[in-house]
Every structure is written in structure tokens, then in C-alpha cells.
Amino acid sequence: MAEKITSREADYSQWYIDIITQAQLADYAPVKGCMVIRPRGYAIWEMMQRTLDDLFKREGVENCYFPTLIPYSFLQKESDHVEGFSPEVLTVTHSGGKELEEPLALRPTSETIIWHTFKKWVQSHRDLPLLINQWANVFRAEMRPRLFLRTVEFLWQEGHTAHAHATEAHNFAKRMIEVYREFVEETLAIPVIVGVKSESEKFPGAVHTFSIEAMMQDKKALQAGTSHDLGEKFGHAFEVQFQNHLGELSPVYASSWGVSTRLMGALIMTHSDDKGLVLPPKLAPTQVVIVPIFKASNKETVLHAAQLIASELKQQGLRVILDDKEGYTPGWKFAQWELVGVPVRIELGERDINSGTLIVSRRDSGIKDTIQRESVGTIVRDLLVDIQSNLFLLAKRRMDENTQEILDHDALIHYFEQDGGFALANWCGDALCEQQVKQQLKVTIRNLPFHLNEEVQGISGTCVVCGEQAKHRAIWAKSY
Amino acid sequence: MAEKITSREADYSQWYIDIITQAQLADYAPVKGCMVIRPRGYAIWEMMQRTLDDLFKREGVENCYFPTLIPYSFLQKESDHVEGFSPEVLTVTHSGGKELEEPLALRPTSETIIWHTFKKWVQSHRDLPLLINQWANVFRAEMRPRLFLRTVEFLWQEGHTAHAHATEAHNFAKRMIEVYREFVEETLAIPVIVGVKSESEKFPGAVHTFSIEAMMQDKKALQAGTSHDLGEKFGHAFEVQFQNHLGELSPVYASSWGVSTRLMGALIMTHSDDKGLVLPPKLAPTQVVIVPIFKASNKETVLHAAQLIASELKQQGLRVILDDKEGYTPGWKFAQWELVGVPVRIELGERDINSGTLIVSRRDSGIKDTIQRESVGTIVRDLLVDIQSNLFLLAKRRMDENTQEILDHDALIHYFEQDGGFALANWCGDALCEQQVKQQLKVTIRNLPFHLNEEVQGISGTCVVCGEQAKHRAIWAKSY
Known part of the structure; x- marks a missing residue:
């Protein structure tokens, strides 16, 4: 542990890696993109797990475990879903030296196998709602891996629920993003912005994706957790129906929600300094x-x-x-x-x-x-x-100081060219405007914050990109 | 849950499956040999995990996490190990639609990737002993799968330790089989016999394998946990050495030990009855x-x-x-x-x-x-x-009543033809005698119990198979 940590000013990326390796949180694995989580890192993750697991149980959620191996054909049953995940899937083709009849996917996420199983479990209105969660490893091909932030295998929890009504699924998805906010703000001491993703940034197969977005010390955004209102898409794709009180067959509505070891990255990049790791007391082993x-x-x-x-x-x-x-x-x-x-x-x-x-x-x-x-x-x-609340306040002040209201396109360009943080700006709702900013500035809409959209009466002003009538207030930023 | 449970007398195998499916502990998955652990089953597993995890921490063991994906070549570095596991390995060949340069094994167990990593972590005597554990999923091709007992993917913990001395590794392996005995007897209320495996039944690559063996209600044995003294084999294969107090390079010695969701099977088959599941109060959700x-x-x-x-x-x-x-x-x-x-x-x-x-x-x-x-x-x-201790005593009485001292080959044949349980019999130590009994009766040596071997002064009598001078006292039985 005698090597020196690169300063944040000199090289923020290298500083991040130095903290992880020198504080012995994680190590590179022999397979590119995979990591070993060392005892000092795992102890922190374990504390996160315990706290979050208690919160899930408070919400009536039960734990279970689904297999890692998913028939490849399952992914294809929901078209948005397969399009979203196909380029990322790892495939098992052999078992005990023999070729398999059908290749198996290592789960990139478990909606498909879970909804395949829900078909057996959900028959009557008495079986609903069904609220389950699993702590598991998932796998996604990753071109630009980075310890904790993007790894081929990572640890997470994924919650999956089934409901009798569309609004109930929608509300449960919203409830869970609020649970994540509570957890990340109160335990990790990281302030977040809660909101809904734009169409182009949502989860493959979701009706709505809600997210919590945090600001790192380099002013980039990090998506710290997501919760999805999946509507009836997965229930429909896997032919899950239930008999309602009147004896009629009705569609089943879904939500899913997850946070991962990525939170370890958020934790490091929010609080640590040039001397090493800084931990909020609630998570310090x-x-x-x-x-x-x-x-x-x-x-x-x-x-x-x-x-x-x-x-x-x-x-x-x-x-x-x-x-x-x-x-x-x-x-x-x-x-x-x-x-x-x-x-x-x-x-x-x-x-x-x-x-x-x-x-x-x-x-x-x-x-x-x-x-x-x-x-x-x-x-x-x-x-x-005091340390727990001070860390939160420092991070909150940094986020507030680096969030700026931006009114037009020139100002937006100027803001991000000057190394800006979060831009709070109006948006017309058109994906082309989003796309243009992404190409120009590598800046995306992180989310449409609830407190600036749903909780206000109408949006006034014009889109920061095209100047047309605005429909939403959005947070724009570079991101991890 | 309205179907009837098959009685144990009518069909013990079907009774076991009925208990699992009707008490909603687990379900079959779409991929053959895999299972879904349902909330009622997972809650029991979670209780086991918490108790065992506390015991590990009491022993100074820390948790961490190693990747699932292991370069296939790693398995080949220790020859016994590759021979033992090759027929069981599942292989990933594609990622994001592209073929990988080297196929990756899904871990059947993690000795190889862990000792590859220990090479980086162990340099000086100050780094030893290294005592780590992980809770993880593992994968083994399984021709005759059975819920909880043999599944292609199962959940387990695997502990791995590195030591400066051979006796220290040996003693740690023995210490951990004693921790398993304590856990299984006191929490699961299942009495076990603690001993060492014969050469032919030990873990691929181990010097010694210690096991705890329990008796199910059908009088068959079930191996409930194992702990391995791995000697210097893995340290040698992965070129791990440390600098001792004198500044000289010395070999590093290993142990590994694990229990799995198989314990769920042991729990069911020890206590349950024709009305359903019977749970010891310490594990009852x-x-x-x-x-x-x-x-x-x-x-x-x-x-x-x-x-x-x-x-x-x-x-x-x-x-x-x-x-x-x-x-x-x-x-x-x-x-x-x-x-x-x-x-x-x-x-x-x-x-x-x-x-x-x-x-x-x-x-x-x-x-x-x-x-x-x-x-x-x-x-x-x-x-x-009282229920907790009564369940243990009932199971202990059943094991004692169904364990019989057997003196010669004819008696051994007769005992197992008459549906015998555990035979306690002398053995010369020759694998051929073991082999003969296995072929004839489908009976194997479960282990050489410590209390009948190490703790006594010499073995008298003759081998139950060949009649030569005996070296060991062994427990022989049919097994899961």
C-alpha cells in the first residue's frame, strides 16, 4: 500500500483506479472486464445489502433465486428487450464437453425467465400482487470496462413484481425509486435527483423508467438506480393472465428495479479525496x-x-x-x-x-x-x-453549485465547453433534439425530475435545442 | 396446495419432490437440471446463510467475491483437478454474438481463479494466513438432476485459505469441518458423523478431504459438507510463494471448504413427514x-x-x-x-x-x-x-438404530440386501476392496470417522472385504 495516489486534479480517472486498488477494494480478474471484489470492498457491499434488504422486506418484498442460465429464445419473446440486450449477451454452448441443443444466455437481467415462471405462479387474483427480489450476479459484454462502474459480471439485486392493475404496477415502480432515494441519500450520503428517463434512455421493454441520478466530483452524472414500469408487455409476451373477482381472465402488469455494485463506484467518486477512501459512518466496516x-x-x-x-x-x-x-x-x-x-x-x-x-x-x-x-x-x-450528515451536505452543495439553469442552445454549448455540471433546461420532448446534443456535446438527458415536472402546473418556456414550446424540464449532463 | 403428498412408504423419492413443490420451496426451471428457489425455500436458505456467516466471521474469515468466468486453461494447471472437473464444466464461447478467443468455464468451484489471484496478494509472511469465503453460484453438468440435491446450478459458500505451514492448513481444514458439524447439528438439528474420506472419494486435488455425513429417513447417507486440506498443490500449480522471516521463499499451503443448497435436501429428508415439511425452530421463517x-x-x-x-x-x-x-x-x-x-x-x-x-x-x-x-x-x-432438541434426538436415534457393526463380507452383503443403513466395518485401506463393494452393492465408504480412528490406539480386526489386517474403521452406506 506504499504507492502514491494520483491526485484528482492531475488525473481523475487514474485517481479513481488508485483508490480502488490501493485501498484494496477490488482487483482486476484474468478475464478482461471482470473483477475480484476484495474483503475491504465486499464488507462495504455487504453493509449496503443488509440495509437495502431490510428496506425491501419493509415493503413486503420476499427474496428468491432464479437460474443464471436462460434459453436464448426467451430473450426473443419481447422484441424491445431482445433488441436491447442481444449485443451484450454471453452465451453457453457446451456442457461437459458436449454441444448443447439450444445455446443458453447468461442472464443480463431476469425479466424473461421470471415471467416464464410467473405464468405457473399466477392464476387467480389471490396470487397478486407478487413481490419478489433476488441478489444475484449478471453478465453483459462490456467494451470499455471500468472497476465497479462497468464490468462484464457484476453483483446486483433485481426486484420483480406482478400486479392486477396498471396503476398499481406504475405506483410500485415509483415507490421503489423512492426507496432507492432514501437508501442512497441516508446510507451512502449521496444526494440524488429522482425522475423519469426520456424515451430513448429507458430500459428495453419498459413503459417508463425512473432513475436516481447523482453528481460525481468531476461533475459528471452517475445513474445510481433504476425502477421500471413494464406495463403488460412481459405478462403479454409470456402469456401470464389471472382470473379476476368476476372470474374473467385479465392481463398482469409488471415492475422491475435494481441497483448494483456500481454504487461502490458512486460512493468512491462522491466522497473520497487524494489521501484515499472516505466512507460515511453507516457503511464503514x-x-x-x-x-x-x-x-x-x-x-x-x-x-x-x-x-x-x-x-x-x-x-x-x-x-x-x-x-x-x-x-x-x-x-x-x-x-x-x-x-x-x-x-x-x-x-x-x-x-x-x-x-x-x-x-x-x-x-x-x-x-x-x-x-x-x-x-x-x-x-x-x-x-x-455529524460526519454522516456533513458528507451528504458537502455533496449536496457541490451538486447545487454545479447545476445551472440554461435557456438557449448557445448557452448550453458554452456551459458544457466550460466544463459544466448539470444543466437544467427545457425540452420539447423530441428525440431529435436529444440526439443532436448527444452528438455535439456527449451530453444526455439524465432524467426529467419529478419535482420540476409532475409536481408543477404545466411547463412554460421553450426547448433549449430547437426553441419550440417546451414540454418538460430536464437535467442534462455528461455521464458515466 | 390442494394435491396430496405421496406417502414416504409408498414412494420416498416422490414424497421428497411432493414436499418441495407443494410446500413451495422450489420449482423446476426451463433449463433441465436448474431450479428456481421460491420465497419459502429461500427464506430458509437465508437463515442458514446468516448463521453460518456469523460462524465464519467468528473464525476470522472475511467475505469477498471472485468472478464466475474462469479461463479454461486455469483448470488444467492442477492435473487431478482438471481430471475431476472437466466432464462437468459448462463453457461460454460467445460474447455479444462474437466468438471468444479462449473459451471460459463457468466455475464448478473456484480454487484455480482464487490461487491465480493469491499470487498477487501473498508475498510476505505478513500476508498469511489469508482466510476468505464467498457466497456464490456454481455450475456442474448433471446427468441425473434432483431438486436441491443435484442441480446444474447451485448456491453455496466456498472458503479458501492460504497458510505458511502444512500443519496449519491441515488444522484449519479440520477446524472448518468441526464448524460445519456444529452448524448442522445445532441449527439444522441433523446429527452427523465427522471423518476423513478415502483416497478414491476425496476432492480432485486434495491431500485429505474431511466430511460430515448424515443419515436420511430412507437410511441412505447424505454428504452434508466437506473441507479439504489441499497441501501445497494449488500454491505450486499457481506459483504462489512467500518470503518467510528469514527472507527465504517458501511454499504456501491451502484449505478449501463448502456447503451448498444441498443442505435444504438434507433438512427435508431428515425431519419432514407425510403431512409436509417439518422445520427446526431455529430455521423456521x-x-x-x-x-x-x-x-x-x-x-x-x-x-x-x-x-x-x-x-x-x-x-x-x-x-x-x-x-x-x-x-x-x-x-x-x-x-x-x-x-x-x-x-x-x-x-x-x-x-x-x-x-x-x-x-x-x-x-x-x-x-x-x-x-x-x-x-x-x-x-x-x-x-x-424442546422441538429443536427433540428433532435432533429423533434423528440421532434413527441413525444409531440403523448403524450396525459388520464383521465379514457375507454379513455385509446380507445387511445391505436387507435394506441396511450404515455399516460400521473394518477396512484394509485397499481401493480394490472399496471398488468391489461399490460394484456389488452400490455401497461406498462414506468416511473414516475421527472418533473411531484418530482418537483410538490402533485398529484391531480384519478387513470386511478381503479379510486382511484392517487399517481403518469405516462407515459404509448407500448414498445420495
């Missing part, structure tokens, strides 16, 4: 590290005092490490724990013990304080709460 | 069901009383469902909850409320008792503890 400063003559005294603090904090339910390794200087240890993102560091030596004090530093601001030994429990707990 | 018995006139009174009981039990940390569905008779509800294996059922009607009593039934024995309303908390908690 270690929240507090205690570094005792001792020499041979006072080792026992100092370690004893440090152990007492460690057990006091652990009893409060905090995740604490006492770093009593020998043969390393305190300065070396400080740098290591900063690199891996432990939110709070406590230092103590003999002098501190004699004066009944401790030194406490926060990873987010770097601020050091001398505090009274007896109040360590309260102070550290308060600090962790 | 619902531990207590309350069935209120009411008519229109007293509905409110009865439901109110039932709700109070439900919240009292939930406050004690129990997993409780109040079944207040309308339009079903109590008898129909009883049968449903028996089918899905809820350990304790509480019934109450207006008469019970008036007399301050309740009816409590246990799923394991079927015994019903009238108890005082005010002691419901204590009684139900005690009952759950």
Missing part, C-alpha cells in the same frame, strides 16, 4: 480506529488504556479496531487508516493518559480535537452522526 | 402461527385477543403469523401450516377466551395441549427449544 502511541517502557500502560476505550466503544455497538501492531510508526498507521477511509481516529500516548485526554480526528475534514477521556463515548457517537 | 376461530358475531373479540398474543410473542423476538384470512375453515388452515412446517400452532376461539386458555400444538409430535393464556410466552419459548 470499521468506524473508529485507535492508534496507541507507545515505546517499550510504557507499552503496557498505553495498551491497557487503549483496550479500555476500545471495549467501551464496542459496547455502544460501534465497529472499532485497536491498531497495536508493532514495527510501524504512528504516522505510517495514520496514513494507512486514512487510505481505507475509517471515519474517526483516536490517538493516545502516555501524556494523554496522564492528563485524562485523547486526540480525536475526523477523516472527512481532517480536524483534530483534544477531548476529555470520560466523554469519549458520547463524543465519538456524535461525531459519527 | 415462521415459528408460530395463530389461527383464530371465529364467526361473524364474535369476529372482533377473537381477532383482538389473537392480535394481543401475536404482539406479545413478537416482542419476545419470535417470528409469528396471525392467519386471519377469511373464507377458509380452521381445518384447511391447519393443514396448510402443517404443510409448510411451522413448528407451533396456537388456536383460539371465543370459548378459549372466556376460560382464559389457548390450544397449542407442536408440528413435530402433533401433540395438542390446553394452556393458560397468561403463560403463553414462556410456554411457547420452551416448546420451541
Whole structure:
């Protein structure tokens, strides 16, 4: 871990990779585009899983597991879907040395196999709604892989629901994007913009795709989670119907929604700095590290005092490490724990013990304080709460400061040529205007924010591209 | 769920499948040999995962994630290993419609890719021991698939460790088989025999394979978990070495160990009966069901009383469902909850409320008792503890009663022709004797139990097959 991290200013892309490899979050795998998630990275992912899984259960969702192997023909049953995923599918052709009769796709997502199965499970209105989720690995051919952000195999959860009414499916999809917002803002401390995708950016086969969009430190957008109102397309393609209260056969409506290990990338690129990883306390596998400063003559005294603090904090339910390794200087240890993102560091030596004090530093601001030994429990707990909200506020301020209302095409070009962040601008709804901006500036509509569209009375003004009457307020940005 | 379950006596195999499908634990997938794990089954697997994961963490093991896709050439680096797994490997040949340069194996197990990666992670004695685990899906071509027991894709955990000394790896492998014994006996309530596999039955590439073997209700053995001392084979094949305290390059020693969704099969075949699933309370997603018995006139009174009981039990940390569905008779509800294996059922009607009593039934024995309303908390908690230990004792008694000491070849033949269970018999150590019994009787050595071999002073007597001097005491049985 002795190499230096490239600064963000010098090379943001390289900085991102340096953080991941030097903080030992992930490693390149022998197959191009695949990654190994190392224990330090997986521990964070595991914390995300637990929190999110509890939220799903709160919403009445149950976990299950569907096979990875999908008959290739299933993908072809829904035409938008096959068009969207075919170029990305990995295919199994042999088993035990023999060629298979039909090639099998490694799931790029599981709508098709799940709706094939729902046909067996859904017969009567009593079987609805059906709310399920799976934690799984998925596979997509990826031309420009990037650790956590775009990998050939990645880990995610995919929720799939079946409903008796179109509005119920639509509302459930909206409900789940709100659950993602709650999770990403409150646990990852990443502010997001919630909205609906434009037609050209939605999920293959969806009626509507809702997304949460975050801003990274380089001002690019990152799509952190999506939820899809699938209407009756999958129910229709897989011939799923149910008998309603009147005994009539009715169509079944679907939603699906997912977040992935991509969130690890969002987490890193939102909070970390040139010294290494910065973690919100709720997700930090270690929240507090205690570094005792001792020499041979006072080792026992100092370690004893440090152990007492460690057990006091652990009893409060905090995740604490006492770093009593020998043969390393305190300065070396400080740098290591900063690199891996432990939110709070406590230092103590003999002098501190004699004066009944401790030194406490926060990873987010770097601020050091001398505090009274007896109040360590309260102070550290308060600090962790404060760091969690400070990280959110810093990210929120950055997003707000780098979001600008843009009124016409020239201003839009100028904004992005000057390295702009999010442009808030009107759009007529025509895909050609979107396409033009994408080609010109590599900028896309991230979403049409709910709070600027659905919750307001009509849109006034003109499209930022063509100048025609606007129909939507949109967030435009470069993106990951 | 209205179909009848085939009785065990009529057809044990069909009974097993009926339990799984009617209790909605799993379903057949469109690809032959694959399965869908339904919410009722997955909830049990999730409970197993949480318990086992805590045990791993107690042993200092950290979770991580390695890719599913392994270059085919990796499997060929360790010769025993490739021989063992080649006939079972599924191969990806295409990605995004294009043929790959090198075919990729879907991991049948991950030793090869993990030791390829360990080469980067292990340099100095400071990097050892390395103790990691992953929860993952694996793939093996399977000619005779069977839900949970043998499926083309299954879920498991695989632990992999690297050590500086051969004895340390050996001892860690032994430690983990003991962790599995603890887990399977204490949580699944399944008694097991812990021992070492014979040469011909061990894992491809292992020096020693340790196993836990359980007896199902049809007296066949089921291997419930294995742990392998891999010696220096994988370290050698992947050129992993470390610098020891003296600065010299030394070989690295390995262990690996795993349990899978096969445990679901063991759980079903150990405890369940002709009425459906029987679950040990520690693994039951619902531990207590309350069935209120009411008519229109007293509905409110009865439901109110039932709700109070439900919240009292939930406050004690129990997993409780109040079944207040309308339009079903109590008898129909009883049968449903028996089918899905809820350990304790509480019934109450207006008469019970008036007399301050309740009816409590246990799923394991079927015994019903009238108890005082005010002691419901204590009684139900005690009952759950009692059911957990009773299920273990029943299974232990069955195993003991169906294990017999066998002294010579004729007796061995007779024992298995008479539908015997486990034969405890001496063995000379020659694979030919093993082979002969396998061909003749479809009986194999399950393992050489530790308590009959390592913990005793020498083996006396003669081999049950050839009559030569015995070297080991072995458990012989038909198996899944």
C-alpha cells in the first residue's frame, strides 16, 4: 500500500483506479472486464445489502433465486428487450464437453425467465400482487470496462413484481425509486435527483423508467438506480393472465428495479479525496480506529488504556479496531487508516493518559480535537452522526453549485465547453433534439425530475435545442 | 396446495419432490437440471446463510467475491483437478454474438481463479494466513438432476485459505469441518458423523478431504459438507510463494471448504413427514402461527385477543403469523401450516377466551395441549427449544438404530440386501476392496470417522472385504 495516489486534479480517472486498488477494494480478474471484489470492498457491499434488504422486506418484498442460465429464445419473446440486450449477451454452448441443443444466455437481467415462471405462479387474483427480489450476479459484454462502474459480471439485486392493475404496477415502480432515494441519500450520503428517463434512455421493454441520478466530483452524472414500469408487455409476451373477482381472465402488469455494485463506484467518486477512501459512518466496516502511541517502557500502560476505550466503544455497538501492531510508526498507521477511509481516529500516548485526554480526528475534514477521556463515548457517537450528515451536505452543495439553469442552445454549448455540471433546461420532448446534443456535446438527458415536472402546473418556456414550446424540464449532463 | 403428498412408504423419492413443490420451496426451471428457489425455500436458505456467516466471521474469515468466468486453461494447471472437473464444466464461447478467443468455464468451484489471484496478494509472511469465503453460484453438468440435491446450478459458500505451514492448513481444514458439524447439528438439528474420506472419494486435488455425513429417513447417507486440506498443490500449480522471516521463499499451503443448497435436501429428508415439511425452530421463517376461530358475531373479540398474543410473542423476538384470512375453515388452515412446517400452532376461539386458555400444538409430535393464556410466552419459548432438541434426538436415534457393526463380507452383503443403513466395518485401506463393494452393492465408504480412528490406539480386526489386517474403521452406506 506504499504507492502514491494520483491526485484528482492531475488525473481523475487514474485517481479513481488508485483508490480502488490501493485501498484494496477490488482487483482486476484474468478475464478482461471482470473483477475480484476484495474483503475491504465486499464488507462495504455487504453493509449496503443488509440495509437495502431490510428496506425491501419493509415493503413486503420476499427474496428468491432464479437460474443464471436462460434459453436464448426467451430473450426473443419481447422484441424491445431482445433488441436491447442481444449485443451484450454471453452465451453457453457446451456442457461437459458436449454441444448443447439450444445455446443458453447468461442472464443480463431476469425479466424473461421470471415471467416464464410467473405464468405457473399466477392464476387467480389471490396470487397478486407478487413481490419478489433476488441478489444475484449478471453478465453483459462490456467494451470499455471500468472497476465497479462497468464490468462484464457484476453483483446486483433485481426486484420483480406482478400486479392486477396498471396503476398499481406504475405506483410500485415509483415507490421503489423512492426507496432507492432514501437508501442512497441516508446510507451512502449521496444526494440524488429522482425522475423519469426520456424515451430513448429507458430500459428495453419498459413503459417508463425512473432513475436516481447523482453528481460525481468531476461533475459528471452517475445513474445510481433504476425502477421500471413494464406495463403488460412481459405478462403479454409470456402469456401470464389471472382470473379476476368476476372470474374473467385479465392481463398482469409488471415492475422491475435494481441497483448494483456500481454504487461502490458512486460512493468512491462522491466522497473520497487524494489521501484515499472516505466512507460515511453507516457503511464503514470499521468506524473508529485507535492508534496507541507507545515505546517499550510504557507499552503496557498505553495498551491497557487503549483496550479500555476500545471495549467501551464496542459496547455502544460501534465497529472499532485497536491498531497495536508493532514495527510501524504512528504516522505510517495514520496514513494507512486514512487510505481505507475509517471515519474517526483516536490517538493516545502516555501524556494523554496522564492528563485524562485523547486526540480525536475526523477523516472527512481532517480536524483534530483534544477531548476529555470520560466523554469519549458520547463524543465519538456524535461525531459519527455529524460526519454522516456533513458528507451528504458537502455533496449536496457541490451538486447545487454545479447545476445551472440554461435557456438557449448557445448557452448550453458554452456551459458544457466550460466544463459544466448539470444543466437544467427545457425540452420539447423530441428525440431529435436529444440526439443532436448527444452528438455535439456527449451530453444526455439524465432524467426529467419529478419535482420540476409532475409536481408543477404545466411547463412554460421553450426547448433549449430547437426553441419550440417546451414540454418538460430536464437535467442534462455528461455521464458515466 | 390442494394435491396430496405421496406417502414416504409408498414412494420416498416422490414424497421428497411432493414436499418441495407443494410446500413451495422450489420449482423446476426451463433449463433441465436448474431450479428456481421460491420465497419459502429461500427464506430458509437465508437463515442458514446468516448463521453460518456469523460462524465464519467468528473464525476470522472475511467475505469477498471472485468472478464466475474462469479461463479454461486455469483448470488444467492442477492435473487431478482438471481430471475431476472437466466432464462437468459448462463453457461460454460467445460474447455479444462474437466468438471468444479462449473459451471460459463457468466455475464448478473456484480454487484455480482464487490461487491465480493469491499470487498477487501473498508475498510476505505478513500476508498469511489469508482466510476468505464467498457466497456464490456454481455450475456442474448433471446427468441425473434432483431438486436441491443435484442441480446444474447451485448456491453455496466456498472458503479458501492460504497458510505458511502444512500443519496449519491441515488444522484449519479440520477446524472448518468441526464448524460445519456444529452448524448442522445445532441449527439444522441433523446429527452427523465427522471423518476423513478415502483416497478414491476425496476432492480432485486434495491431500485429505474431511466430511460430515448424515443419515436420511430412507437410511441412505447424505454428504452434508466437506473441507479439504489441499497441501501445497494449488500454491505450486499457481506459483504462489512467500518470503518467510528469514527472507527465504517458501511454499504456501491451502484449505478449501463448502456447503451448498444441498443442505435444504438434507433438512427435508431428515425431519419432514407425510403431512409436509417439518422445520427446526431455529430455521423456521415462521415459528408460530395463530389461527383464530371465529364467526361473524364474535369476529372482533377473537381477532383482538389473537392480535394481543401475536404482539406479545413478537416482542419476545419470535417470528409469528396471525392467519386471519377469511373464507377458509380452521381445518384447511391447519393443514396448510402443517404443510409448510411451522413448528407451533396456537388456536383460539371465543370459548378459549372466556376460560382464559389457548390450544397449542407442536408440528413435530402433533401433540395438542390446553394452556393458560397468561403463560403463553414462556410456554411457547420452551416448546420451541424442546422441538429443536427433540428433532435432533429423533434423528440421532434413527441413525444409531440403523448403524450396525459388520464383521465379514457375507454379513455385509446380507445387511445391505436387507435394506441396511450404515455399516460400521473394518477396512484394509485397499481401493480394490472399496471398488468391489461399490460394484456389488452400490455401497461406498462414506468416511473414516475421527472418533473411531484418530482418537483410538490402533485398529484391531480384519478387513470386511478381503479379510486382511484392517487399517481403518469405516462407515459404509448407500448414498445420495
